[in-house]
Amino acid sequence: xxxxxxxxxxxxxxxxxxxxxxxxxxxxxxxxxxxxxxxxxxxxxxxxxxxxxxxxxxxxxxxxxxxxxxxxxxxxxxxxxxxxxxxxxxxxxxxxxxxxxxxxxxxxxxxxxxxxxxxxxxxxxxxxxxxxxxxxxxxxxxxxxxxxxxxxxxxxxxxxxxxxxxxxxxxxxxxxxxxxxxxxxxxxxxxxxxxxxxxxxxxxxxxxxxxxxxxxxxxxxxxxxxxxxxxxxxxxxxxxxxxxxxxxxxxxxxxxxxxxxxxxxxxxxxxxxxxxxxxxxxxxxxxxxxxxxxxxxxxxxxxxxxxxxxxxxxxxxxxxxxxxxxxxxxxxxxxxxxxxxxxxxxxxxxxxxxxxxxxxxxxxxxxxxxxxxxxxxxxxxxxxxxxxxxxxxxxxxxxxxxxxxxxxxxxxxxxxxxxxxxxxxxxxxxxxxxxxxxxxxxxxxxxxxxxxxxxxxxxxxxxxxxxxxxxxxxxxxxxxxxxxxxxxxxxxxxxxxxxxxxxxxxxxxxxxxxxxxxxxxxxxxxxxxxxxxxxxxxxxxxxxxxxxxxxxxxxxxxxxxxxxxxxxxxxxxxxxxxxxxxxxxxxxxxxxxxxxxxxxxxxxxxxxxxxxxxxxxxxxxxxxxxxxxxxxxxxxxxxxxxxxxxxxxxxxxxxxxxxxxxxxxxxxxxxxxxxxxxxxxxxxxxxxxxxxxxxxxxxxxxxxxxxxxxxxxxxxxxxxxxxxxxxxxxxxxxxxxxxxxxxx
Numbered sequence: 001x002x003x004x005x006x007x008x009x010x011x012x013x014x015x016x017x018x019x020x021x022x023x024x025x026x027x028x029x030x031x032x033x034x035x036x037x038x039x040x041x042x043x044x045x046x047x048x049x050x051x052x053x054x055x056x057x058x059x060x061x062x063x064x065x066x067x068x069x070x071x072x073x074x075x076x077x078x079x080x081x082x083x084x085x086x087x088x089x090x091x092x093x094x095x096x097x098x099x100x101x102x103x104x105x106x107x108x109x110x111x112x113x114x115x116x117x118x119x120x121x122x123x124x125x126x127x128x129x130x131x132x133x134x135x136x137x138x139x140x141x142x143x144x145x146x147x148x149x150x151x152x153x154x155x156x157x158x159x160x161x162x163x164x165x166x167x168x169x170x171x172x173x174x175x176x177x178x179x180x181x182x183x184x185x186x187x188x189x190x191x192x193x194x195x196x197x198x199x200x201x202x203x204x205x206x207x208x209x210x211x212x213x214x215x216x217x218x219x220x221x222x223x224x225x226x227x228x229x230x231x232x233x234x235x236x237x238x239x240x241x242x243x244x245x246x247x248x249x250x251x252x253x254x255x256x257x258x259x260x261x262x263x264x265x266x267x268x269x270x271x272x273x274x275x276x277x278x279x280x281x282x283x284x285x286x287x288x289x290x291x292x293x294x295x296x297x298x299x300x301x302x303x304x305x306x307x308x309x310x311x312x313x314x315x316x317x318x319x320x321x322x323x324x325x326x327x328x329x330x331x332x333x334x335x336x337x338x339x340x341x342x343x344x345x346x347x348x349x350x351x352x353x354x355x356x357x358x359x360x361x362x363x364x365x366x367x368x369x370x371x372x373x374x375x376x377x378x379x380x381x382x383x384x385x386x387x388x389x390x391x392x393x394x395x396x397x398x399x400x401x402x403x404x405x406x407x408x409x410x411x412x413x414x415x416x417x418x419x420x421x422x423x424x425x426x427x428x429x430x431x432x433x434x435x436x437x438x439x440x441x442x443x444x445x446x447x448x449x450x451x452x453x454x455x456x457x458x459x460x461x462x463x464x465x466x467x468x469x470x471x472x473x474x475x476x477x478x479x480x481x482x483x484x485x486x487x488x489x490x491x492x493x494x495x496x497x498x499x500x501x502x503x504x505x506x507x508x509x510x511x512x513x514x515x516x517x518x519x520x521x522x523x524x525x526x527x528x529x530x531x532x533x534x535x536x537x538x539x540x541x542x543x544x545x546x547x548x549x550x551x552x553x554x555x556x557x558x559x560x561x562x563x564x565x566x567x568x569x570x571x572x573x574x575x576x577x578x579x580x581x582x583x584x585x586x587x588x589x590x591x592x593x594x595x596x597x598x599x600x601x602x603x604x605x606x607x608x609x610x611x612x613x614x615x616x617x618x619x620x621x622x623x624x625x626x627x628x629x630x631x632x633x634x635x636x637x638x639x640x641x642x643x644x645x646x647x648x649x650x651x652x653x654x655x656x657x658x659x660x661x662x663x664x665x666x667x668x669x670x671x672x673x674x675x676x677x678x679x680x681x682x683x684x685x686x687x688x689x690x691x692x693x694x695x696x697x698x699x700x701x702x703x704x705x706x707x708x709x710x711x712x713x714x715x716x717x718x719x720x721x722x723x724x725x726x727x728x729x730x731x732x733x734x735x736x737x738x739x740x741x742x743x744x
Contacts, residue, residue: 032087036081036291054071055071058071058084061086061093062090069085070084070086071084072084072085077266077268083258126538127236127237129336129337130499130538130542130589130590132238132541132590134221134234135221138591140545141548141549142241144549148243148274148544149173149175149176149270149271149274150242150243150244150245150273150544151245151272151274152210152217152275152537153260153275153276154210154213154246154250154277154279155251155255156182156195156205156211156250157192157203157204157205157210157211157214157244158211159182159187159189159203161215161507161525163220163237163507164189164192164214164215164220164244165189165220166190166192167220169189169191169243171190173243175271176270177270178193178245178270178271180194180195182195182196183197183201183204184202191244192246193243193245194246194270195246195247196246196248196263199248199249199251203246204509204511205248205509206509207250207251208509208511208512208514208516208527209533210509211506211507212504212507212529212534213506213533213537214244214537216237216238216534216537217237217242217540218237218239218241218242218244218541218544219235219236219240219507220236221234222234225505225526227358227514227524228358230356230468231528235505235506235526237541238538238541238542238544238545239545242544245267245272247266247267249262249279257291260279261295263295264291264295265295267299267304268299268304272304274540274543274547275304275305276537277292277308278308278309278537279292280310280311280312282311283313283319284319284320284486284487285488288623292306292308293324293624296308296324296326297324297624297625297626298626300326300607301604301625303554305558305559306326307327307328308329309322309332309531309536310535311481311482312531312532313480313482314480314482314483315479315480315578315582316577317483317484317485317718317743318483318484318487319482320484320486320494320495320581323486323487323489323494324489325492325610325642326555326607328543328562329494329584330499330532330536330539331482331499331501331582331583331584332480332502332532332535333476333481333499333500333502334429334478334503335500335502336470336471336472338431338503339355339431339466339468340353340469341353341354341357341463341464341465341466342464343422343439343441344363344461345368345459345461346365346368346458346459346460346461347452351445351449353425353442353445354429354439355431355432355440356432356433356434356503356528357439357463357465358465358466359436359437360437360465361419361420363462366402366419366460367458368401368453368460369402369453371385371388371392371413372385374393374397374398374403375392375393376393376394379392380392386406386407387406387407388421390412393412393413395416395417398416398417400419401418402421402422402460402462403418403420403421404421404446404449405422405424407424408423408424408425408440409423410423414519420437420438421434421437421438421463422440422449422463424446425442427479428442429478430479430502430530432515432530433515433528434515435515435519435520435522436519438463449461475567475569476569477569478501478530480530480532481498482495483577484580491636491637491638491646491647492644492646493584493644493645496559496584496643496644497563497584498566498569498584498587498588499587499588500535500538501530501532501535501536501538502530503530504529504530505527506527506529506534507525507526508524508525508526511523514528542593543558545590546561546590550667553599556599556602557667560599560600560601560643562588562593563584563643563644564596564600564735564736565733566588567589568724569583569587579681579682579720579722579739580681580720580739581739585643595668595732596667596668596732597672597727597729597731598664598665598666598667598668598674598727598734599665600641600642600643600662600664601665606641608629610637610640611625612629612631612632612635613635613636613637613640614637618630638658638660639660639662642662643736644737644738644739645708645725645736646738646741647739648742648743649715649742650742655713656711656712656713656740657711658710659708660707660708661705661707661708662707662736663703664703664734665701666700666701666703667701668700668731669700670698671698671699673695674695674697675727676693676725676727677727678690678725678726679726680722680723681722681723681724682720684712684722685712685713686710686712686722686723687711688708688709688710688725689708690708691709695727710723715742718742719742720739720740720741721739721741723738724736
């Protein structure tokens with residue numbers, strides 16, 4: 001009877017299983033591994049008890065009277081499901097035996113069995129650079145800002161940091177339903193109002209990443225903050241009056257799918273207003289296999305926007321990892337500040353490299369040696385020594401010298417007693433914290449340095465301490481930032497927006513060295529990090545800032561405001577991946593985004609229709625949304641009411657015609673007229689027509705629809721043609737990128 005009940009309960013929902021390798025406890029005797037069983041939406045019945053149901057299901061599958069050691073965790077607050085230890089045969093039984101014909105001919109059985117992905121963390125003048133000034137220089141709605149709760153799904157937090165002091169804060173908002181369960185010696189307050197741990201380590205940040213992202217979003221204003229004098233000034237988050245909740249899902253080993261889903265489950269039920277997650281799969285995954293896509297779909301259904309990093313696998317194409325249209329996906333770009341580290345040669349020549357090096361050699365010249373000239377011939381080849389690979393340098397030949405490595409890694413030189421290192425910089429315009437004096441040079445400058453070494457009998461050099469440099473150059477997307485095109489939803493342009501993610505100063509954890517090197521014994525309160533993990537919290541802060549002025553806006557309205565008011569960006573280089581596939585709509589502009597004029601709104605039903613348009617069957621749509629749906633009609637994914645317009649073309653036709661349909665909502669002023677304007681980009685030869693060419697609004701919140709017809713010819717593979725559609729009433733300029741492309 002128990003088995004029958006278990007099968008009945010199990011069959012009443014859609015089930016997804018995923019192997020959670022990171023958090024899995026493996027029983028060698030039984031070959032058990034942790035799988036996630038996702039069961040969609042919670043039943044509406046008041047008598048339904050998820051934990052009991054989950055235990056009954058396990059009992060029916062395993063045949064064991066007690067399954068306490070099997071059940072890892074239950075998802076029971078915002079959606080239904082559980083994580084459990086199962087053998088391969090038990091997993092196969094769930095996937096194969098629970099067929100619709102067993103009990104209900106009109107129900108679907110198991111729809112997907114997929115392996116868990118071990119997700120990875122994506123690693124201050126930035127707010128001033130974007131125009132969000134400190135203090136009274138920026139208009140703020142502090143009452144609403146203080147009532148805003150931001151959930152940060154990351155690597156934990158440092159509760160003692162000044163960035164999270166609750167001095168001047170009142171009690172948490174009444175809507176808060178969460179807890180402070182951060183573990184031993186962890187205390188929340190009226191600023192850091194909650195914490196949950198899914199790693200068994202406690203909520204304290206032992207990586208530095210979670211503290212950094214949380215303080216970037218909503219950290220208090222801290223005067224005279226710096227990294228050993230670098231970046232000195234007032235450091236703060238975008239919405240410093242907001243409340244923070246930490247959901248720790250990541251350790252040094254990564255971030256497991258079951259933890260991420262559990263964090264979304266709790267965050268939604270806890271009452272957060274916005275979720276920020278600087279975590280990615282490592283590569284694009286179908287929505288039904290992506291825990292961030294699944295969790296964020298449930299969040300947006302409850303009116304909660306999820307902001308996610310684009311990933312750090314650029315600049316290669318098709319590396320973008322955050323691809324779902326209900327997520328706000330953020331690329332990383334630079335600001336007007338850069339950290340530069342100079343190398344001065346014995347002949348007086350100065351080479352300018354990149355690093356965050358607070359040590360330096362005080363101008364003292366030391367002998368220079370090229371890695372290949374210091375080879376440990378008994379262990380390695382000359383080529384390996386040239387790159388300073390592990391075990392390849394002879395200590396007696398590098399100790400007390402400045403070692404040059406034709407690679408990005410020079411820590412082998414440090415391990416063998418070098419006083420400084422000079423390496424190759426493969427991420428232009430990006431500096432990383434180093435544990436000893438080091439400068440990363442461009443390949444051209446590194447070649448010049450090698451030529452100097454060969455030309456001198458006793459070459460010498462010194463590595464100086466890092467300096468700050470400010471410029472007025474326009475922001476460009478960082479080389480590491482992942483690029484489109486979107487490989488899952490090919491007619492959705494991703495990323496959505498770009499924001500500062502290069503050399504960002506923010507709070508840090510004293511539990512770890514700022515360089516993450518075993519040779520680095522320093523501990524700091526603030527550090528400099530780069531990555532789309534740093535750009536993501538900037539946009540989270542902007543979204544929260546907009547929400548303080550428009551708390552009634554839906555997540556898609558906030559997202560639209562951010563995208564359509566962005567600063568236009570230009571391609572930093574020639575090529576397919578340096579255009580909109582790098583920066584989306586452009587660079588975020590917080591102040592303009594509070595008054596966009598028009599917005600593109602979307603509901604859960606729109607996203608469901610979008611999934612149907614992608615040819616997902618009802619089973620897979622339910623897998624993602626958690627609810628039963630009926631896919632009717634032919635809804636083209638490119639007609640999702642998205643703030644950007646994108647179409648992937650196929651076939652070999654000489655001429656093409658692409659049609660986009662959109663609806664905008666007036667959030668500006670009544671009795672307004674918006675006229676359309678088309679601006680072609682990158683020398684594109686497109687013909688773009690808009691019908692009607694003008695939109696007339698009599699009142700606020702009125703909706704008007706329009707059609708965009710794009711025609712052109714001779715579009716080659718790996719070629720992108722683009723334009724901007726701008727709706728203007730003389731005050732507001734509502735800009736949407738239009739992209740047409742072919743991709744192999």
